[in-house]
Amino acid sequence: MFDEARKPLLKVENLKMHFPIFRGILKRQVGAVKAVDGISFEILEGETLGLVGESGCGKSTAGRCVLRLYEVTDGTIELEGQNIASLSGSELRAKRPEMQMIFQDPQASLNPRMTVGSIVAEPLYEHRNMTKLERRARVDELMDAVGLARRFADRYPHEFSGGQRQRIGIARALALNPKFIVCDEPIAALDVSIQAQVVNLLEDLQEKLGLTYLFISHDLSMVRHLADRVAVMYLGKLVELGPSETLYTAPQHPYTQALLSAVPHPDPAKAGNIDRVILQGDVPSPANPPQGCNFCTRCPVAIDICRKDEPEWRQIGEGHFAACHLIE
Amino acid sequence: MLDARATILDVANLKTVFNTRDGMVHAVNHVSFSLAPGELLGIVGESGSGKSVTMMSLLKLLPMPPAEIEDGDIIFDGRDIRAMSDDELRHVRGGEIGFIFQDPMTSLNPVFTVGFQIMEPLRVHMGLNKKAARIRAAELLELVGIPDAGARLKDYPHQFSGGMRQRVMIAIALACDPKVLIADEPTTALDVTIQAQILELIKELRQKLGMAIIWITHDLGVIAEIADRVAVMYAGQIVEHAEVRELFKNPQHPYTRALLETLPDMSGERATRLRSIEGQPPALSKAPSHCEFAPRCGHAFDRCLKENPQRRDVSPDHDVACWWDVKTGEPANV
Numbered sequence: 001m002f003d004e005a006r007k008p009l010l011k012v013e014n015l016k017m018h019f020p021i022f023r024g025i026l027k028r029q030v031g032a033v034k035a036v037d038g039i040s041f042e043i044l045e046g047e048t049l050g051l052v053g054e055s056g057c058g059k060s061t062a063g064r065c066v067l068r069l070y071e072v073t074d075g076t077i078e079l080e081g082q083n084i085a086s087l088s089g090s091e092l093r094a095k096r097p098e099m100q101m102i103f104q105d106p107q108a109s110l111n112p113r114m115t116v117g118s119i120v121a122e123p124l125y126e127h128r129n130m131t132k133l134e135r136r137a138r139v140d141e142l143m144d145a146v147g148l149a150r151r152f153a154d155r156y157p158h159e160f161s162g163g164q165r166q167r168i169g170i171a172r173a174l175a176l177n178p179k180f181i182v183c184d185e186p187i188a189a190l191d192v193s194i195q196a197q198v199v200n201l202l203e204d205l206q207e208k209l210g211l212t213y214l215f216i217s218h219d220l221s222m223v224r225h226l227a228d229r230v231a232v233m234y235l236g237k238l239v240e241l242g243p244s245e246t247l248y249t250a251p252q253h254p255y256t257q258a259l260l261s262a263v264p265h266p267d268p269a270k271a272g273n274i275d276r277v278i279l280q281g282d283v284p285s286p287a288n289p290p291q292g293c294n295f296c297t298r299c300p301v302a303i304d305i306c307r308k309d310e311p312e313w314r315q316i317g318e319g320h321f322a323a324c325h326l327i328e
Numbered sequence: 329m330l331d332a333r334a335t336i337l338d339v340a341n342l343k344t345v346f347n348t349r350d351g352m353v354h355a356v357n358h359v360s361f362s363l364a365p366g367e368l369l370g371i372v373g374e375s376g377s378g379k380s381v382t383m384m385s386l387l388k389l390l391p392m393p394p395a396e397i398e399d400g401d402i403i404f405d406g407r408d409i410r411a412m413s414d415d416e417l418r419h420v421r422g423g424e425i426g427f428i429f430q431d432p433m434t435s436l437n438p439v440f441t442v443g444f445q446i447m448e449p450l451r452v453h454m455g456l457n458k459k460a461a462r463i464r465a466a467e468l469l470e471l472v473g474i475p476d477a478g479a480r481l482k483d484y485p486h487q488f489s490g491g492m493r494q495r496v497m498i499a500i501a502l503a504c505d506p507k508v509l510i511a512d513e514p515t516t517a518l519d520v521t522i523q524a525q526i527l528e529l530i531k532e533l534r535q536k537l538g539m540a541i542i543w544i545t546h547d548l549g550v551i552a553e554i555a556d557r558v559a560v561m562y563a564g565q566i567v568e569h570a571e572v573r574e575l576f577k578n579p580q581h582p583y584t585r586a587l588l589e590t591l592p593d594m595s596g597e598r599a600t601r602l603r604s605i606e607g608q609p610p611a612l613s614k615a616p617s618h619c620e621f622a623p624r625c626g627h628a629f630d631r632c633l634k635e636n637p638q639r640r641d642v643s644p645d646h647d648v649a650c651w652w653d654v655k656t657g658e659p660a661n662v
Contacts, residue, residue, distance in 0.1 A: 054519035161608050191374035192546060196590040196604035203601070218519065225592035225602065248594070262524035264549030266591050268572045278528055279521045282489040 008042040009180060009212050010066065015039050015075035017058075017065050021287060033287045035061040037236035038075070040313065043180075048206065048213040050227030050244065052220055052259070056283055058236040063182045063216045067099050068092060079180065097127050097176035104185035106165030110157040116143075116168050117153030123175040142171040145208075146201060163194035170201065174209070182214045187222065199226060220263050224248050229319070232256045235294040236286050238313065242320035253322045255295050293325065301326060336507055336540050337363040337386075342400035344378075344385045347393055354612050355381040357564040358400075360639075363508065368534065368541045370555030370572070372548060372587075376609055378564035379544045383510050387421050405507060423453040426501030426539075430513040432493035436485040442469075442496050443481025449503045468499040471536075473529055491522035495529070502537070509541045515550065527554055548591060552576060557645070560584050563610050563620035566639065570646035580648040582625045619651065627652040629659060638662075 018032035035058040043049045053059045065072050068084050077084045079099060087095060103109035110119055120139050124130055130138070140150045146167040157165055166186060173181055183202065187195040199222060205211060217223050223230055224244055231241040232255065240253040251257045258277040279298045284290055290297050296306040303326070311323045344356040356378045363369050373379045384390045385397055386409065402409040404420065412420070421427070429435040437445060446468055447461040456464065462481065469477035472495040485493055494514060501509055511530075515523040531554060534541065545551060551558055551572065558575045560568040560583065568581040579585045589603040607624040619625070622632040631651045639649045640662050653660035 054521060163608070191609075192548075192587060192590055193374060193605035194608075196602040197606070199602055200604055220520070221592045221594045224594060258521060260594075262520040263594060264523075264527070264547065264553045265594065266548040266552050266576070266588065268552040268555075268576050276524065278524050280525075282491060282522070 006044045006046070009045045009080060010043040010214075011076075011078040012042070012066060013040045013076045013078075015062065015065055015077065016073040017061050017070055018073045031287055033285075034236050034289060035286055036065060037286075037289070039233070039236075039238045041231055041238065041241060043212055043214060044228075045179075045212055046206070046210050047228040048215050048226055050223035050230040051214060051216045051233060052218060052223050052230060053233035054218060054259075054283060056286070057233045058286065059216045059233050060184050062233070063101075063184050063214060066214060067101055067182055069101075097123070098178050099180045099182070100173040100176065100178040102166075102169050102173050102181060102183045102186045105189050106162060106169050107157075107189070109169055110165060112157055115154050115156055116148075116160075119157070119168060120153070120171045120175060123172060127176055138175070142174055145174065145205065146171045161194075162190050163197055166190060166198050167201065170198075170205070174205065177209070178211070180212045180214070182216070184216045185218070186215075188217070188219070195222070202226070220260060232259065235283060235289055237294055237323065238321075239295065239324070240320075240322040242317070242322075246317065246320055252316060252320070252327050253295075253324050254299050254301050254326070258300070293323075334364060335362040336365045336405055337542075338401070338403040339382075339386065340401045340403075342382065342385060342402065343398045344381055344390070344395060345398055346395050351613055354615050355395075355564050356385060357616055359561075359564070359566055361559055361566065361569065363540050363542060365507070365540050366534075366538045368543060368554055368556045370551040370558045371542060371544045371561060372546060372551055372558060373561035374546055374609060376612075377561040379561050380512055381564075382561075383512055383542065383544060386510070387425060387427070388417060389421070389427075419453065422449050422501075423504045424507050426504070426506035426509045428494075428497050428501045428509065428511040428514045431517050432490060432497045433485070435497060436493060438485055441482055441484055442488070443483075446481070446496070446500050446503055449500060453504045464503070465499075468503055469496070471502070471533070472496070472499045473525075474499075490518055491525060494518060494522075494526055498526075498529070498533075502533070502539075505537070506539055509539050510544075511541060512544045513546070514543075516545065516547070523550070530554060548576075548587065560587070563616070564612055565616065565620065565649065567621065567650070568646075568648045569639070574643070574646050578646070580642055580646070580654050581621075581650050582627050582652065582654075583621050585654075619649075625652075631659065 015036055016038050017036040018034050020029045021031045021033060023030045039062060051059050064070055066077055072085050075085060084095060117139050120142055121135050124135050124138060139153055143150050143153060148164065148167050187198050190198060206213060215223065215226055227244050229242065230244050230247045232239050234255050240256045251260055258279050261276045277300060281298050284297055292307040292309055293311050296302045299306065305325050311325045313321060313323045316322050316327055340360045342356055342359045346353040346355055359382050371379045386402055443465055446465040450456045450461040450464055465481055466478045469480060474480055474492060474495055488496060515526050543555060555572045558570060558572050559566045562583050568584045579588055586605045590605065592602060605624055610620050616636045618634055619632040619637050622628040637649045637651045639647045641647045651660055
């Protein structure tokens with residue numbers, strides 16, 4: 001699936017992001033929302049790691065933490081051996097060009113008062129010492145790379161469709177030649193016929209520029225298509241991580257199994273005979289996670305130990321990890 | 329297209345336009361379909377294809393102006409909806425035809441209890457007194473699978489999770505035993521595991537109550553799972569219409585085919601590259617004078633840019649609006 005010689009570009013260990021809850025007149029801290037609660041993973045150079053889970057499971061928070069858009073509560077994030085979690089302001093700023101982000105909503109993440117050209121050029125103003133002409137040339141280059149006509153550089157975001165806006169967001173993320181890009185649900189707001197255009201563009205760029213992606217999504221079929229390895233998150237914790245083929249054909253964790261079986265199959269002939277695991281109830285609040293395994297309240301196969309002890313995150317196969325008491 | 333079967337709802341040649349400051353928008357262009365009692369008709373299309381506007385037009389739920397129903401017949405249970413007075417319409421809306429909207433948070437009123445909102449249609453349409461309405465409301469909540477239904481009537485919408493709120497919406501829509509239920513992207517805002525719960529619930533309720541359903545979605549997977557028949561919409565028109573298995577097995581319109589091909593497969597081989605449909609959907613500022621899909625279509629020939637294709641039958645329960653014949657690989661003989 002991935003060769004051992006490739007070294008990890010990003011190494012996340014025991015990452016925690018707890019948002020404090022304050023109550024009362026004195027605004028005392030009464031608890032914390034454990035959005036991300038101790039996750040560890042690696043991303044190899046040039047690969048795509050898919051991060052899937054339902055809304056509220058902490059996948060976006062994890063993505064933002066990795067770029068240190070939040071001050072993390074605990075854990076280390078090593079990008080090429082350097083711990084981003086402990087960098088000071090100016091050191092972090094110097095590191096920023098190497099890691100970029102593509103956001104979900106291209107409508108909200110582009111400034112409506114700036115032209116496309118200036119949106120794409122903004123990172124260049126901040127991080128590069130370029131003349132106006134050089135900048136213009138770089139913007140043209142980027143517009144070509146994402147498949148937008150150069151003359152669009154003088155237009156405003158509202159003149160573009162959703163798919164084109166997402167291309168603008170991608171051009172901006174590429175401006176500084178990053179190594180690592182976090183894609184936070186980049187296709188969730190797009191129509192099916194446009195989604196494929198954007199996914200193909202992301203794949204082309206990865207091949208051409210040797211990019212490494214953390215691809216966050218709730219669209220399990222798109223993640224299977226794009227990712228080399230996939231991590232499944234539930235209530236702030238990773239429940240399973242493995243090579244995409246293994247994970248989709250032989251999921252081990254009961255949550256992964258339920259999640260995969262819940263995806264409707266676009267084939268009515270097969271729809272009738274899928275073994276579907278329907279989960280009961282809803283995801284518990286991350287401010288008050290259940291004791292023991294996080295999934296024990298909805299798990300169809302939970303036993304006593306699941307409600308007492310937290311399962312350990314361990315290797316269960318080649319490159320395949322999971323946290324469940326019931327996996328041999 | 330409109331066959332001899334008994335139908336509960338017949339829509340013929342519906343045309344809805346919006347008069348905006350920037351000119352006319354032709355949102356729905358001569359849409360026709362029929363619905364048999366107890367049947368589930370799926371309507372698929374991308375955003376802006378006119379699927380929601382079609383449904384809103386049925387019950388005149390659009391603000392008029394700017395919207396205007398220019399043409400068409402809407403016959404519900406033998407009665408002409410377009411000719412109805414506001415009083416008669418009010419009786420149909422939420423009474424004989426129930427509505428479920430996409431976002432359960434914005435379509436429930438946050439300042440009233442869930443119980444009040446379920447009881448409202450019962451009292452207005454069925455004339456029940458408070459006590460009888462409360463008993464019925466508790467039954468309805470139980471029917472849609474909310475535990476401890478009687479006690480939860482006193483709760484407000486924010487005290488329910490997304491999936492539970494959608495269940496409440498379904499309970500409201502079902503309150504007056506509707507003959508037709510219109511569901512506009514009811515699971516789009518939900519997570520897959522919750523979506524699976526709601527789909528299961530709808531299947532169960534159909535068996536129990538037997539109402540006809542129109543299910544609007546952009547998700548072909550959901551359609552495959554629950555629909556009996558499917559209509560595919562593009563640029564305000566129905567471009568293909570067929571029995572569900574037939575549509576997935578034997579799609580005729582290039583747009584339908586492309587839509588099916590853009591979906592990554594969950595099982596089987598991983599495709600190296602996704603097929604995409606290049607270009608954008610049209611802006612609908614003009615009434616269609618040619619095939620609206622032609623600029624994005626791989627099969628388009630000169631006729632496609634001159635004439636708008638009419639729906640033609642390919643088999644008894646399958647029709648398509650396209651000048652190209654997929655079977656012969658030549659222009660269709662019409």
